[in-house]
Amino acid sequence: MILVTGGLGMIGANTAAALADLGEEVIVTGHRSTDLPSFLAGRVTVERLDITDRDAFLALGDRYAIDAIVHLAGSIPEPDPMDFFRRDLAGLVNALDAARTWRVRRFAVASSISVYEGRPERPWTEDLDLPLAELPHAIAAFKKAVEPITQFALAGTGVQPVLLRIGSTWGPLMHPESPFNPVPPLVSAVLRGERPGALAADGGGDFGYARDTGRAIALLITAEVLRHTAYNVGSGFPYTPRELADALTAALPGTGIELSGAPAADAPEHPYLDISRLRAETGFEPAFDVAGAVADYVAWRTENPR
Structure with missing residues:
Protein backbone atom coordinates (compact mmCIF):
# COMPACT_ATOMS: atom_id res chain seq x y z
CA MET A 1 0.00 0.00 0.00
CA TRP A 170 0.53 22.14 -15.02
CA GLY A 171 -2.78 20.49 -15.86
CA PRO A 172 -6.02 19.26 -14.26
CA LEU A 173 -6.51 20.59 -10.71
CA MET A 174 -4.04 23.46 -11.08
CA HIS A 175 -5.43 26.69 -9.64
CA PRO A 176 -7.34 28.31 -12.53
CA GLU A 177 -5.61 31.66 -11.94
CA SER A 178 -2.16 30.26 -11.21
CA PRO A 179 0.74 32.64 -11.81
CA PHE A 180 3.04 29.68 -12.50
CA ASN A 181 1.65 28.76 -15.93
CA PRO A 182 -0.10 30.85 -18.60
CA VAL A 183 -2.58 28.21 -19.76
CA PRO A 184 -5.08 27.86 -16.86
CA PRO A 185 -5.82 31.62 -16.51
CA LEU A 186 -6.11 32.01 -20.27
CA VAL A 187 -8.51 29.07 -20.57
CA SER A 188 -10.47 30.45 -17.60
CA ALA A 189 -10.89 33.77 -19.38
CA VAL A 190 -12.19 32.07 -22.53
CA LEU A 191 -14.63 29.95 -20.53
CA ARG A 192 -15.94 33.12 -18.86
CA GLY A 193 -16.60 34.58 -22.32
CA GLU A 194 -13.76 37.09 -22.08
CA ARG A 195 -11.20 37.92 -24.71
CA PRO A 196 -8.02 36.02 -23.82
CA GLY A 197 -4.80 37.88 -23.21
CA ALA A 198 -1.72 37.42 -25.33
CA LEU A 199 1.11 35.04 -24.53
CA ALA A 200 4.54 36.49 -23.93
CA ALA A 201 6.74 35.77 -26.93
CA ASP A 202 9.80 35.46 -24.70
CA GLY A 203 8.33 32.59 -22.66
CA GLY A 204 8.94 28.89 -23.04
CA GLY A 205 11.08 26.30 -21.31
CA ASP A 206 10.29 23.20 -19.29
CA PHE A 207 6.91 21.62 -19.98
CA GLY A 234 9.20 16.28 -16.63
CA SER A 235 8.47 16.04 -20.32
CA GLY A 236 12.09 16.13 -21.42
CA PHE A 237 11.49 18.87 -23.98
CA PRO A 238 11.05 22.66 -23.91
CA TYR A 239 7.96 24.31 -25.35
CA THR A 240 7.93 27.52 -27.36
CA PRO A 241 5.31 30.28 -27.07
CA ARG A 242 4.37 29.76 -30.74
CA GLU A 243 3.68 26.06 -30.16
CA LEU A 244 1.54 26.91 -27.16
CA ALA A 245 -0.38 29.66 -28.98
CA ASP A 246 -1.10 27.34 -31.90
CA ALA A 247 -2.24 24.56 -29.57
CA LEU A 248 -4.57 26.92 -27.68
CA THR A 249 -6.03 28.32 -30.89
CA ALA A 250 -6.71 24.78 -32.12
CA ALA A 251 -8.33 23.74 -28.83
CA LEU A 252 -10.31 26.98 -28.47
CA PRO A 253 -11.45 27.78 -32.04
CA GLY A 254 -12.13 31.41 -32.78
CA THR A 255 -10.05 32.78 -29.94
CA GLY A 256 -6.99 33.65 -32.01
CA ILE A 257 -4.37 33.49 -29.28
CA GLU A 258 -1.64 36.01 -30.04
CA LEU A 259 1.95 36.57 -28.95
CA SER A 260 3.07 39.82 -27.40
CA GLY A 261 6.52 41.31 -27.71
CA ALA A 262 9.50 39.51 -29.13
CA PRO A 263 12.31 37.54 -27.54
CA ALA A 264 15.65 39.29 -27.35
CA ALA A 265 18.02 38.20 -30.08
CA ASP A 266 20.67 37.25 -27.52
CA ALA A 267 18.28 35.71 -24.98
CA PRO A 268 19.58 32.40 -23.56
CA GLU A 269 17.62 29.21 -24.14
CA HIS A 270 15.06 28.64 -21.41
CA PRO A 271 16.00 25.85 -19.00
CA TYR A 272 14.42 22.42 -19.12
CA LEU A 273 15.04 18.99 -17.65
CA ASP A 274 16.79 16.06 -19.24
CA ILE A 275 14.86 12.89 -18.34
CA SER A 276 17.22 10.26 -19.74
CA ARG A 277 17.70 8.71 -16.31
CA LEU A 278 13.93 8.46 -15.73
CA ARG A 279 13.45 6.92 -19.18
CA ALA A 280 16.27 4.39 -18.80
CA GLU A 281 15.23 3.09 -15.39
CA THR A 282 11.42 3.11 -15.66
CA GLY A 283 10.62 3.04 -19.38
CA PHE A 284 8.70 6.31 -18.99
CA GLU A 285 7.72 8.20 -22.13
CA PRO A 286 5.49 11.29 -22.09
CA ALA A 287 2.02 10.62 -23.47
CA PHE A 288 1.32 14.32 -24.13
CA ASP A 289 3.00 16.77 -26.45
CA VAL A 290 2.06 20.46 -26.30
CA ALA A 291 -1.00 20.12 -28.53
CA GLY A 292 -2.22 16.97 -26.80
CA ALA A 293 -1.81 18.44 -23.34
CA VAL A 294 -3.67 21.63 -24.19
CA ALA A 295 -6.52 19.71 -25.85
CA ASP A 296 -6.83 17.39 -22.84
CA TYR A 297 -6.79 20.29 -20.40
CA VAL A 298 -9.40 22.30 -22.30
CA ALA A 299 -11.66 19.24 -22.40
CA TRP A 300 -11.20 18.78 -18.65
CA ARG A 301 -11.91 22.41 -17.83
CA THR A 302 -15.13 22.50 -19.82
CA GLU A 303 -16.50 20.06 -17.20
CA ASN A 304 -14.53 21.04 -14.10
CA PRO A 305 -13.81 24.30 -12.29
CA ARG A 306 -10.07 23.66 -11.96
Missing part, protein backbone atom coordinates in the same frame (compact mmCIF):
# COMPACT_ATOMS: atom_id res chain seq x y z
CA ILE A 2 1.34 3.42 -0.99
CA LEU A 3 0.69 6.66 0.88
CA VAL A 4 0.54 9.88 -1.16
CA THR A 5 0.53 12.97 1.05
CA GLY A 6 -1.05 15.93 -0.67
CA GLY A 7 -2.79 13.35 -2.79
CA LEU A 8 -5.72 15.64 -3.64
CA GLY A 9 -3.56 18.36 -5.16
CA MET A 10 -2.64 18.58 -8.83
CA ILE A 11 0.49 16.44 -8.83
CA GLY A 12 -0.63 14.22 -5.95
CA ALA A 13 -4.00 13.32 -7.45
CA ASN A 14 -2.49 12.54 -10.83
CA THR A 15 0.16 10.42 -9.10
CA ALA A 16 -2.52 8.56 -7.16
CA ALA A 17 -4.46 7.93 -10.38
CA ALA A 18 -1.36 6.56 -12.09
CA LEU A 19 -0.65 4.28 -9.12
CA ALA A 20 -4.21 2.99 -9.22
CA ASP A 21 -3.76 2.36 -12.96
CA LEU A 22 -0.78 0.17 -12.03
CA GLY A 23 -2.97 -1.85 -9.67
CA GLU A 24 -1.58 -0.38 -6.44
CA GLU A 25 -3.60 0.21 -3.29
CA VAL A 26 -3.36 3.94 -2.56
CA ILE A 27 -4.08 6.17 0.44
CA VAL A 28 -4.23 9.91 -0.22
CA THR A 29 -4.27 12.62 2.41
CA GLY A 30 -5.93 16.01 2.37
CA HIS A 31 -6.11 18.66 5.04
CA ARG A 32 -8.65 21.41 4.40
CA SER A 33 -10.67 19.37 1.91
CA THR A 34 -11.10 15.69 1.19
CA ASP A 35 -13.18 16.13 -1.97
CA LEU A 36 -12.09 13.65 -4.63
CA PRO A 37 -11.63 14.62 -8.26
CA SER A 38 -13.77 12.49 -10.55
CA PHE A 39 -10.82 10.46 -11.85
CA LEU A 40 -10.08 9.18 -8.32
CA ALA A 41 -13.63 8.35 -7.23
CA GLY A 42 -13.80 4.81 -5.89
CA ARG A 43 -10.13 4.16 -6.61
CA VAL A 44 -8.29 5.37 -3.49
CA THR A 45 -8.71 5.62 0.27
CA VAL A 46 -8.90 9.18 1.61
CA GLU A 47 -7.63 10.31 5.02
CA ARG A 48 -7.96 13.83 6.41
CA LEU A 49 -4.56 14.68 7.87
CA ASP A 50 -2.71 17.70 9.14
CA ILE A 51 0.82 16.57 8.27
CA THR A 52 2.27 18.82 10.99
CA ASP A 53 0.56 16.62 13.62
CA ARG A 54 3.14 13.90 14.30
CA ASP A 55 0.85 11.64 16.32
CA ALA A 56 -1.91 11.75 13.71
CA PHE A 57 0.61 11.05 10.96
CA LEU A 58 2.12 8.03 12.72
CA ALA A 59 -1.35 6.71 13.59
CA LEU A 60 -1.91 5.98 9.90
CA GLY A 61 0.55 3.13 10.33
CA ASP A 62 -1.74 1.56 12.93
CA ARG A 63 -4.56 1.33 10.38
CA TYR A 64 -2.75 0.55 7.15
CA ALA A 65 0.19 -1.60 6.02
CA ILE A 66 2.03 1.20 4.21
CA ASP A 67 5.22 0.12 2.44
CA ALA A 68 6.06 3.26 0.41
CA ILE A 69 5.48 6.99 0.77
CA VAL A 70 5.25 9.74 -1.84
CA HIS A 71 5.48 13.02 0.07
CA LEU A 72 3.96 15.78 -2.06
CA ALA A 73 2.02 17.79 0.55
CA GLY A 74 2.92 21.44 0.84
CA SER A 75 1.49 24.85 1.62
CA ILE A 76 1.53 28.37 0.17
CA PRO A 77 4.03 30.87 1.62
CA GLU A 78 3.00 34.13 3.20
CA PRO A 79 4.94 37.33 2.45
CA ASP A 80 7.12 36.51 5.47
CA PRO A 81 8.24 32.93 4.71
CA MET A 82 9.02 31.81 8.25
CA ASP A 83 5.60 30.30 9.03
CA PHE A 84 5.71 28.50 5.69
CA PHE A 85 9.14 27.05 6.48
CA ARG A 86 7.93 25.90 9.93
CA ARG A 87 4.82 24.18 8.52
CA ASP A 88 6.44 22.44 5.61
CA LEU A 89 9.55 21.44 7.53
CA ALA A 90 7.35 19.94 10.27
CA GLY A 91 5.42 18.00 7.62
CA LEU A 92 8.63 16.73 6.01
CA VAL A 93 10.10 15.64 9.36
CA ASN A 94 6.89 13.81 10.29
CA ALA A 95 6.80 12.05 6.91
CA LEU A 96 10.43 10.98 7.35
CA ASP A 97 9.68 9.83 10.90
CA ALA A 98 6.82 7.73 9.56
CA ALA A 99 9.03 6.21 6.85
CA ARG A 100 11.59 5.19 9.46
CA THR A 101 9.01 3.96 11.99
CA TRP A 102 7.06 1.91 9.45
CA ARG A 103 10.26 0.69 7.74
CA VAL A 104 8.89 1.46 4.30
CA ARG A 105 10.78 0.30 1.23
CA ARG A 106 11.00 3.67 -0.51
CA PHE A 107 10.37 7.35 0.30
CA ALA A 108 9.89 9.75 -2.61
CA VAL A 109 9.75 13.47 -1.94
CA ALA A 110 9.03 16.49 -4.11
CA SER A 111 12.10 18.50 -4.94
CA SER A 112 12.10 20.93 -7.87
CA ILE A 113 13.67 22.03 -11.12
CA SER A 114 14.68 25.15 -9.19
CA VAL A 115 17.56 23.31 -7.48
CA TYR A 116 19.52 23.90 -10.71
CA GLU A 117 19.07 27.68 -10.69
CA GLY A 118 22.37 29.28 -11.64
CA ARG A 119 23.56 26.50 -13.97
CA PRO A 120 24.10 27.72 -17.55
CA GLU A 121 23.81 24.30 -19.17
CA ARG A 122 20.78 23.26 -21.23
CA PRO A 123 19.18 20.87 -20.53
CA TRP A 124 19.72 20.30 -16.81
CA THR A 125 20.89 16.82 -15.80
CA GLU A 126 20.97 15.16 -12.39
CA ASP A 127 24.78 14.90 -12.29
CA LEU A 128 25.27 18.69 -12.23
CA ASP A 129 26.62 20.21 -9.03
CA LEU A 130 23.96 22.39 -7.42
CA PRO A 131 25.15 26.00 -7.14
CA LEU A 132 24.66 28.54 -4.38
CA ALA A 133 22.22 30.83 -6.18
CA GLU A 134 19.49 33.34 -5.46
CA LEU A 135 16.21 31.45 -5.71
CA PRO A 136 12.97 32.91 -7.10
CA HIS A 137 10.65 32.22 -4.16
CA ALA A 138 10.32 30.50 -0.77
CA ILE A 139 8.98 27.26 -2.28
CA ALA A 140 12.14 26.91 -4.38
CA ALA A 141 14.31 27.54 -1.34
CA PHE A 142 12.49 24.90 0.69
CA LYS A 143 12.60 22.30 -2.08
CA LYS A 144 16.36 22.72 -2.36
CA ALA A 145 16.69 22.16 1.40
CA VAL A 146 14.48 19.04 1.22
CA GLU A 147 17.15 17.03 -0.59
CA PRO A 148 19.98 16.91 2.01
CA ILE A 149 17.50 16.67 4.90
CA THR A 150 15.87 13.61 3.32
CA GLN A 151 19.14 11.92 2.44
CA PHE A 152 20.62 12.44 5.90
CA ALA A 153 17.45 11.37 7.75
CA LEU A 154 17.19 8.09 5.83
CA ALA A 155 20.88 7.18 5.69
CA GLY A 156 21.46 3.73 7.16
CA THR A 157 17.75 3.04 7.76
CA GLY A 158 17.09 0.73 4.83
CA VAL A 159 14.56 3.21 3.41
CA GLN A 160 15.52 4.26 -0.11
CA PRO A 161 15.19 8.00 -0.72
CA VAL A 162 14.00 9.24 -4.11
CA LEU A 163 14.41 12.96 -4.80
CA LEU A 164 11.84 14.04 -7.39
CA ARG A 165 13.21 17.06 -9.23
CA ILE A 166 9.88 18.03 -10.70
CA GLY A 167 9.73 20.42 -13.64
CA SER A 168 7.20 23.13 -14.43
CA THR A 169 4.05 21.04 -14.13
CA GLY A 208 5.37 18.91 -17.83
CA TYR A 209 1.73 17.91 -18.06
CA ALA A 210 0.29 16.72 -14.74
CA ARG A 211 -0.94 13.37 -16.04
CA ASP A 212 2.56 12.58 -17.33
CA THR A 213 4.22 13.85 -14.16
CA GLY A 214 1.99 11.65 -12.02
CA ARG A 215 2.73 8.60 -14.15
CA ALA A 216 6.48 9.23 -13.94
CA ILE A 217 6.34 9.44 -10.14
CA ALA A 218 4.22 6.29 -9.98
CA LEU A 219 6.78 4.41 -12.05
CA LEU A 220 9.62 5.59 -9.81
CA ILE A 221 7.96 4.64 -6.52
CA THR A 222 7.00 1.18 -7.84
CA ALA A 223 10.16 0.33 -9.82
CA GLU A 224 11.74 -2.93 -8.72
CA VAL A 225 15.20 -1.36 -8.72
CA LEU A 226 16.36 2.26 -8.83
CA ARG A 227 20.08 2.91 -9.32
CA HIS A 228 20.10 6.57 -8.32
CA THR A 229 18.69 8.93 -5.70
CA ALA A 230 17.76 12.02 -7.74
CA TYR A 231 15.48 11.91 -10.79
CA ASN A 232 14.34 14.67 -13.08
CA VAL A 233 10.59 14.44 -13.62
Whole structure:
Protein backbone atom coordinates (compact mmCIF):
# COMPACT_ATOMS: atom_id res chain seq x y z
CA MET A 1 0.00 0.00 0.00
CA ILE A 2 1.34 3.42 -0.99
CA LEU A 3 0.69 6.66 0.88
CA VAL A 4 0.54 9.88 -1.16
CA THR A 5 0.53 12.97 1.05
CA GLY A 6 -1.05 15.93 -0.67
CA GLY A 7 -2.79 13.35 -2.79
CA LEU A 8 -5.72 15.64 -3.64
CA GLY A 9 -3.56 18.36 -5.16
CA MET A 10 -2.64 18.58 -8.83
CA ILE A 11 0.49 16.44 -8.83
CA GLY A 12 -0.63 14.22 -5.95
CA ALA A 13 -4.00 13.32 -7.45
CA ASN A 14 -2.49 12.54 -10.83
CA THR A 15 0.16 10.42 -9.10
CA ALA A 16 -2.52 8.56 -7.16
CA ALA A 17 -4.46 7.93 -10.38
CA ALA A 18 -1.36 6.56 -12.09
CA LEU A 19 -0.65 4.28 -9.12
CA ALA A 20 -4.21 2.99 -9.22
CA ASP A 21 -3.76 2.36 -12.96
CA LEU A 22 -0.78 0.17 -12.03
CA GLY A 23 -2.97 -1.85 -9.67
CA GLU A 24 -1.58 -0.38 -6.44
CA GLU A 25 -3.60 0.21 -3.29
CA VAL A 26 -3.36 3.94 -2.56
CA ILE A 27 -4.08 6.17 0.44
CA VAL A 28 -4.23 9.91 -0.22
CA THR A 29 -4.27 12.62 2.41
CA GLY A 30 -5.93 16.01 2.37
CA HIS A 31 -6.11 18.66 5.04
CA ARG A 32 -8.65 21.41 4.40
CA SER A 33 -10.67 19.37 1.91
CA THR A 34 -11.10 15.69 1.19
CA ASP A 35 -13.18 16.13 -1.97
CA LEU A 36 -12.09 13.65 -4.63
CA PRO A 37 -11.63 14.62 -8.26
CA SER A 38 -13.77 12.49 -10.55
CA PHE A 39 -10.82 10.46 -11.85
CA LEU A 40 -10.08 9.18 -8.32
CA ALA A 41 -13.63 8.35 -7.23
CA GLY A 42 -13.80 4.81 -5.89
CA ARG A 43 -10.13 4.16 -6.61
CA VAL A 44 -8.29 5.37 -3.49
CA THR A 45 -8.71 5.62 0.27
CA VAL A 46 -8.90 9.18 1.61
CA GLU A 47 -7.63 10.31 5.02
CA ARG A 48 -7.96 13.83 6.41
CA LEU A 49 -4.56 14.68 7.87
CA ASP A 50 -2.71 17.70 9.14
CA ILE A 51 0.82 16.57 8.27
CA THR A 52 2.27 18.82 10.99
CA ASP A 53 0.56 16.62 13.62
CA ARG A 54 3.14 13.90 14.30
CA ASP A 55 0.85 11.64 16.32
CA ALA A 56 -1.91 11.75 13.71
CA PHE A 57 0.61 11.05 10.96
CA LEU A 58 2.12 8.03 12.72
CA ALA A 59 -1.35 6.71 13.59
CA LEU A 60 -1.91 5.98 9.90
CA GLY A 61 0.55 3.13 10.33
CA ASP A 62 -1.74 1.56 12.93
CA ARG A 63 -4.56 1.33 10.38
CA TYR A 64 -2.75 0.55 7.15
CA ALA A 65 0.19 -1.60 6.02
CA ILE A 66 2.03 1.20 4.21
CA ASP A 67 5.22 0.12 2.44
CA ALA A 68 6.06 3.26 0.41
CA ILE A 69 5.48 6.99 0.77
CA VAL A 70 5.25 9.74 -1.84
CA HIS A 71 5.48 13.02 0.07
CA LEU A 72 3.96 15.78 -2.06
CA ALA A 73 2.02 17.79 0.55
CA GLY A 74 2.92 21.44 0.84
CA SER A 75 1.49 24.85 1.62
CA ILE A 76 1.53 28.37 0.17
CA PRO A 77 4.03 30.87 1.62
CA GLU A 78 3.00 34.13 3.20
CA PRO A 79 4.94 37.33 2.45
CA ASP A 80 7.12 36.51 5.47
CA PRO A 81 8.24 32.93 4.71
CA MET A 82 9.02 31.81 8.25
CA ASP A 83 5.60 30.30 9.03
CA PHE A 84 5.71 28.50 5.69
CA PHE A 85 9.14 27.05 6.48
CA ARG A 86 7.93 25.90 9.93
CA ARG A 87 4.82 24.18 8.52
CA ASP A 88 6.44 22.44 5.61
CA LEU A 89 9.55 21.44 7.53
CA ALA A 90 7.35 19.94 10.27
CA GLY A 91 5.42 18.00 7.62
CA LEU A 92 8.63 16.73 6.01
CA VAL A 93 10.10 15.64 9.36
CA ASN A 94 6.89 13.81 10.29
CA ALA A 95 6.80 12.05 6.91
CA LEU A 96 10.43 10.98 7.35
CA ASP A 97 9.68 9.83 10.90
CA ALA A 98 6.82 7.73 9.56
CA ALA A 99 9.03 6.21 6.85
CA ARG A 100 11.59 5.19 9.46
CA THR A 101 9.01 3.96 11.99
CA TRP A 102 7.06 1.91 9.45
CA ARG A 103 10.26 0.69 7.74
CA VAL A 104 8.89 1.46 4.30
CA ARG A 105 10.78 0.30 1.23
CA ARG A 106 11.00 3.67 -0.51
CA PHE A 107 10.37 7.35 0.30
CA ALA A 108 9.89 9.75 -2.61
CA VAL A 109 9.75 13.47 -1.94
CA ALA A 110 9.03 16.49 -4.11
CA SER A 111 12.10 18.50 -4.94
CA SER A 112 12.10 20.93 -7.87
CA ILE A 113 13.67 22.03 -11.12
CA SER A 114 14.68 25.15 -9.19
CA VAL A 115 17.56 23.31 -7.48
CA TYR A 116 19.52 23.90 -10.71
CA GLU A 117 19.07 27.68 -10.69
CA GLY A 118 22.37 29.28 -11.64
CA ARG A 119 23.56 26.50 -13.97
CA PRO A 120 24.10 27.72 -17.55
CA GLU A 121 23.81 24.30 -19.17
CA ARG A 122 20.78 23.26 -21.23
CA PRO A 123 19.18 20.87 -20.53
CA TRP A 124 19.72 20.30 -16.81
CA THR A 125 20.89 16.82 -15.80
CA GLU A 126 20.97 15.16 -12.39
CA ASP A 127 24.78 14.90 -12.29
CA LEU A 128 25.27 18.69 -12.23
CA ASP A 129 26.62 20.21 -9.03
CA LEU A 130 23.96 22.39 -7.42
CA PRO A 131 25.15 26.00 -7.14
CA LEU A 132 24.66 28.54 -4.38
CA ALA A 133 22.22 30.83 -6.18
CA GLU A 134 19.49 33.34 -5.46
CA LEU A 135 16.21 31.45 -5.71
CA PRO A 136 12.97 32.91 -7.10
CA HIS A 137 10.65 32.22 -4.16
CA ALA A 138 10.32 30.50 -0.77
CA ILE A 139 8.98 27.26 -2.28
CA ALA A 140 12.14 26.91 -4.38
CA ALA A 141 14.31 27.54 -1.34
CA PHE A 142 12.49 24.90 0.69
CA LYS A 143 12.60 22.30 -2.08
CA LYS A 144 16.36 22.72 -2.36
CA ALA A 145 16.69 22.16 1.40
CA VAL A 146 14.48 19.04 1.22
CA GLU A 147 17.15 17.03 -0.59
CA PRO A 148 19.98 16.91 2.01
CA ILE A 149 17.50 16.67 4.90
CA THR A 150 15.87 13.61 3.32
CA GLN A 151 19.14 11.92 2.44
CA PHE A 152 20.62 12.44 5.90
CA ALA A 153 17.45 11.37 7.75
CA LEU A 154 17.19 8.09 5.83
CA ALA A 155 20.88 7.18 5.69
CA GLY A 156 21.46 3.73 7.16
CA THR A 157 17.75 3.04 7.76
CA GLY A 158 17.09 0.73 4.83
CA VAL A 159 14.56 3.21 3.41
CA GLN A 160 15.52 4.26 -0.11
CA PRO A 161 15.19 8.00 -0.72
CA VAL A 162 14.00 9.24 -4.11
CA LEU A 163 14.41 12.96 -4.80
CA LEU A 164 11.84 14.04 -7.39
CA ARG A 165 13.21 17.06 -9.23
CA ILE A 166 9.88 18.03 -10.70
CA GLY A 167 9.73 20.42 -13.64
CA SER A 168 7.20 23.13 -14.43
CA THR A 169 4.05 21.04 -14.13
CA TRP A 170 0.53 22.14 -15.02
CA GLY A 171 -2.78 20.49 -15.86
CA PRO A 172 -6.02 19.26 -14.26
CA LEU A 173 -6.51 20.59 -10.71
CA MET A 174 -4.04 23.46 -11.08
CA HIS A 175 -5.43 26.69 -9.64
CA PRO A 176 -7.34 28.31 -12.53
CA GLU A 177 -5.61 31.66 -11.94
CA SER A 178 -2.16 30.26 -11.21
CA PRO A 179 0.74 32.64 -11.81
CA PHE A 180 3.04 29.68 -12.50
CA ASN A 181 1.65 28.76 -15.93
CA PRO A 182 -0.10 30.85 -18.60
CA VAL A 183 -2.58 28.21 -19.76
CA PRO A 184 -5.08 27.86 -16.86
CA PRO A 185 -5.82 31.62 -16.51
CA LEU A 186 -6.11 32.01 -20.27
CA VAL A 187 -8.51 29.07 -20.57
CA SER A 188 -10.47 30.45 -17.60
CA ALA A 189 -10.89 33.77 -19.38
CA VAL A 190 -12.19 32.07 -22.53
CA LEU A 191 -14.63 29.95 -20.53
CA ARG A 192 -15.94 33.12 -18.86
CA GLY A 193 -16.60 34.58 -22.32
CA GLU A 194 -13.76 37.09 -22.08
CA ARG A 195 -11.20 37.92 -24.71
CA PRO A 196 -8.02 36.02 -23.82
CA GLY A 197 -4.80 37.88 -23.21
CA ALA A 198 -1.72 37.42 -25.33
CA LEU A 199 1.11 35.04 -24.53
CA ALA A 200 4.54 36.49 -23.93
CA ALA A 201 6.74 35.77 -26.93
CA ASP A 202 9.80 35.46 -24.70
CA GLY A 203 8.33 32.59 -22.66
CA GLY A 204 8.94 28.89 -23.04
CA GLY A 205 11.08 26.30 -21.31
CA ASP A 206 10.29 23.20 -19.29
CA PHE A 207 6.91 21.62 -19.98
CA GLY A 208 5.37 18.91 -17.83
CA TYR A 209 1.73 17.91 -18.06
CA ALA A 210 0.29 16.72 -14.74
CA ARG A 211 -0.94 13.37 -16.04
CA ASP A 212 2.56 12.58 -17.33
CA THR A 213 4.22 13.85 -14.16
CA GLY A 214 1.99 11.65 -12.02
CA ARG A 215 2.73 8.60 -14.15
CA ALA A 216 6.48 9.23 -13.94
CA ILE A 217 6.34 9.44 -10.14
CA ALA A 218 4.22 6.29 -9.98
CA LEU A 219 6.78 4.41 -12.05
CA LEU A 220 9.62 5.59 -9.81
CA ILE A 221 7.96 4.64 -6.52
CA THR A 222 7.00 1.18 -7.84
CA ALA A 223 10.16 0.33 -9.82
CA GLU A 224 11.74 -2.93 -8.72
CA VAL A 225 15.20 -1.36 -8.72
CA LEU A 226 16.36 2.26 -8.83
CA ARG A 227 20.08 2.91 -9.32
CA HIS A 228 20.10 6.57 -8.32
CA THR A 229 18.69 8.93 -5.70
CA ALA A 230 17.76 12.02 -7.74
CA TYR A 231 15.48 11.91 -10.79
CA ASN A 232 14.34 14.67 -13.08
CA VAL A 233 10.59 14.44 -13.62
CA GLY A 234 9.20 16.28 -16.63
CA SER A 235 8.47 16.04 -20.32
CA GLY A 236 12.09 16.13 -21.42
CA PHE A 237 11.49 18.87 -23.98
CA PRO A 238 11.05 22.66 -23.91
CA TYR A 239 7.96 24.31 -25.35
CA THR A 240 7.93 27.52 -27.36
CA PRO A 241 5.31 30.28 -27.07
CA ARG A 242 4.37 29.76 -30.74
CA GLU A 243 3.68 26.06 -30.16
CA LEU A 244 1.54 26.91 -27.16
CA ALA A 245 -0.38 29.66 -28.98
CA ASP A 246 -1.10 27.34 -31.90
CA ALA A 247 -2.24 24.56 -29.57
CA LEU A 248 -4.57 26.92 -27.68
CA THR A 249 -6.03 28.32 -30.89
CA ALA A 250 -6.71 24.78 -32.12
CA ALA A 251 -8.33 23.74 -28.83
CA LEU A 252 -10.31 26.98 -28.47
CA PRO A 253 -11.45 27.78 -32.04
CA GLY A 254 -12.13 31.41 -32.78
CA THR A 255 -10.05 32.78 -29.94
CA GLY A 256 -6.99 33.65 -32.01
CA ILE A 257 -4.37 33.49 -29.28
CA GLU A 258 -1.64 36.01 -30.04
CA LEU A 259 1.95 36.57 -28.95
CA SER A 260 3.07 39.82 -27.40
CA GLY A 261 6.52 41.31 -27.71
CA ALA A 262 9.50 39.51 -29.13
CA PRO A 263 12.31 37.54 -27.54
CA ALA A 264 15.65 39.29 -27.35
CA ALA A 265 18.02 38.20 -30.08
CA ASP A 266 20.67 37.25 -27.52
CA ALA A 267 18.28 35.71 -24.98
CA PRO A 268 19.58 32.40 -23.56
CA GLU A 269 17.62 29.21 -24.14
CA HIS A 270 15.06 28.64 -21.41
CA PRO A 271 16.00 25.85 -19.00
CA TYR A 272 14.42 22.42 -19.12
CA LEU A 273 15.04 18.99 -17.65
CA ASP A 274 16.79 16.06 -19.24
CA ILE A 275 14.86 12.89 -18.34
CA SER A 276 17.22 10.26 -19.74
CA ARG A 277 17.70 8.71 -16.31
CA LEU A 278 13.93 8.46 -15.73
CA ARG A 279 13.45 6.92 -19.18
CA ALA A 280 16.27 4.39 -18.80
CA GLU A 281 15.23 3.09 -15.39
CA THR A 282 11.42 3.11 -15.66
CA GLY A 283 10.62 3.04 -19.38
CA PHE A 284 8.70 6.31 -18.99
CA GLU A 285 7.72 8.20 -22.13
CA PRO A 286 5.49 11.29 -22.09
CA ALA A 287 2.02 10.62 -23.47
CA PHE A 288 1.32 14.32 -24.13
CA ASP A 289 3.00 16.77 -26.45
CA VAL A 290 2.06 20.46 -26.30
CA ALA A 291 -1.00 20.12 -28.53
CA GLY A 292 -2.22 16.97 -26.80
CA ALA A 293 -1.81 18.44 -23.34
CA VAL A 294 -3.67 21.63 -24.19
CA ALA A 295 -6.52 19.71 -25.85
CA ASP A 296 -6.83 17.39 -22.84
CA TYR A 297 -6.79 20.29 -20.40
CA VAL A 298 -9.40 22.30 -22.30
CA ALA A 299 -11.66 19.24 -22.40
CA TRP A 300 -11.20 18.78 -18.65
CA ARG A 301 -11.91 22.41 -17.83
CA THR A 302 -15.13 22.50 -19.82
CA GLU A 303 -16.50 20.06 -17.20
CA ASN A 304 -14.53 21.04 -14.10
CA PRO A 305 -13.81 24.30 -12.29
CA ARG A 306 -10.07 23.66 -11.96
